[in-house]
Amino acid sequence: MTFSDFMGLLSQLSLEALTPPTTFSEQVKASRDLLKNDTSGFVKPLVDFAVTAATRVNFSISTENDVLDNLFDKILKELNSDFIGKVNLGLNPIKKDFFKSYWDSGLCIIKTVWNEVDGLIVPKTAFLVDSKSVKVEGDDNKFASYKYYLDDKELKNTDYTHIFVYKNCSMYEKYPTPPLISKGVYINVQIKKVIKALQRSYLDQIIPFLWIILKGEKSRPDLKYNKEDLQDIKTALEKAIKEFKEDKLNKKIPLAVSRFDTKHEFLTPDLEKMLDDAITSSINKDILAGMGFISVLEGLSTRRDIVLNPRPFINNVVDSVLLFKNFINDLAYVTAKKNIEHKKYFTNFSYSVNTTPLTSFWNDNDKTIMRILSDRGLLSIKTSLENFDIDFNTELKRRSKEAENGSEVIFFPRVLMNQEAQESLLEMQHYDLETEPETTTKNTKSILKDTTPDKQGVDRFDYKFSEKVLELTQHLAPYKNWKSIPLKLRKTLRTIKSRKLREVWLTTFNNSWVYYKETHPEEADSLAAKTAWNMVKKMGKKVKGGWVLKEKYRK
Secondary structure (H helix, E strand, C coil): CCHHHHHHHHHCCCHHHHCCCCCHHHHHHHHHHHHHCCCCCCHHHHHHHHHHHHHCCCEEEEECCHHHHHHHHHHHHCCCHHHECCECCCCHHHHHHHHHHHHHCCEEEEEEEEEEECCEEEEEEEEECCHHHEEEECCCCCCCCCEEEECCEECCCCCCEEEEEEECCCCCCCCCCCHHHHCCHHHHHHHHHHHHHHHHHHHHHCCCCEEEEECCECCECCCCCCHHHHHHHHHHHHHHHHHHHHCCCCCCCCCCCCCCCCEEEEECCCCCCCCCCHHHHHHHHHHHHHHCCEEEEEEECCEEEEEEECHHHHHHHHHHHHHHHHHHHHHHHHHHHHCCCCHHHHCCCCEEEEECCCHHHCCHHHHHHHHHHHHCCCCCHHHHHHCCCCCHHHHHHHHHHHHHHCHHHHCCCCCCCCCCCCHHHHHHHCCCCCCCCCCCCHHHHHHHHCCCHHHCCCCCCHHHHHHHHHHHHHHHCCCCCHHHCCHHHHHHCCCECCHHHHHHHHHHHHHHHHHHHHHCHHHHHHHHHHHHHHHHHHHEEEECCEEEECHHHCC
16 A cells, blocks of 8 residues: 555545644643553653653752751752652652643643741642643733632632742743644644554455465366365365364374375565555654654765754753743742741842753763863862762762771872962863964873873873872872981881881871872871871781781782
């Protein structure tokens, strides 16, 4: 069956079956039904991806007061804590429901319930209202006149409830049109659904396999077969096939005796035309275009390739994130308004809403750029961690503990990109990434000299950097040898009897001191001494006369 044959059949169908619903609730239902039973094969996966990508974005509220920052962090993390065990805790489930509602309806209504906690009125519960069941009344020509009803009960603000409404449309429209309806996705999926149904109906009607037996020869007109003869041949073959199928244990070769003029032919239907991709390819392109994947031509005039540009799809995801950012912004504003009497915190209250990037759309180059920006000090540590879904407070506690017990030095100090004591390192930071300036010193050039081509990218200095740091450490080390240690300090180390263990203490102290001089300058001496002793205890053992090196470290 050709493409034109199918179009002819489609033209006979009722237009009513291919017309999207007109009322908002029916449109939302149609969108949700499409996502539940996606015959296109890619609308549901794309929507799921968009929802997951947006949900992975983290939101936070920053103020000029550390106490308020902690308060808002706690509010967002403990939303719906009164229902723990019944619903998921925190902001993530609210984000997920919000972005789902964005795609299947375009109307996102969040109802919040507020309670008094430690003298402050804060949101404790937040959930999405079913947009399909919402009715809107009001004057289209009057600003902010709409009222929203759920089961004929108005959704309105009280002292301890607040309704947040966000629509993917003009503020002068009562209802948005769901994206899958407005962008033609629904109608094209319906067309494809009808085509698939027609294909299935024809597949049900065709004979999958036909075995034809020919008897007689044109050159032998004397060989004639009547109806009974042909029936006997058919019966004999059917019997042989039946016996073969029934004999499951001992598969015997089926035998049938026939004269030399018997010929067999096997016919199978030609499905290539009926299942031709051309029938649905244009529909698939229209569906993808509606989802935000636009076909564009790329390449030379002699060879042009069609590629899909996902920019509109990405923009849709970004728009959904910005819409939820408005909710976080409004939540902070309403919190301040409900607690305006607390002048200590909310007089001249100012705040900002921060979001992490949409990392689901990042490629390896984006990740490399973010790492380089972090290495060069252009991003805060908190931002750098949050970009990769790593909790800053958790890492802060762990790094503080590492600094305290000295484990960070044991596992080798972090390579720093902002060493101020070495001229050559400063030259590295200002090195032109695209061209090598004539003023580049021999010291900087030498770093690239022996570097293989695969390690000469935008962060090429990292590969030789550790060696330079070690040279710098040796140059800045406070104690060159054991005798250079002040007598007062050396007396505290008299229990270290082993010469090699003294070398362990000295080396660890010097490396640690250089590192802590950058990170904790006022405590560098005490922290370095503590780290060195930790290493002595790790590699040594205490005996009656003092500390000696463990057997496994002796050579």
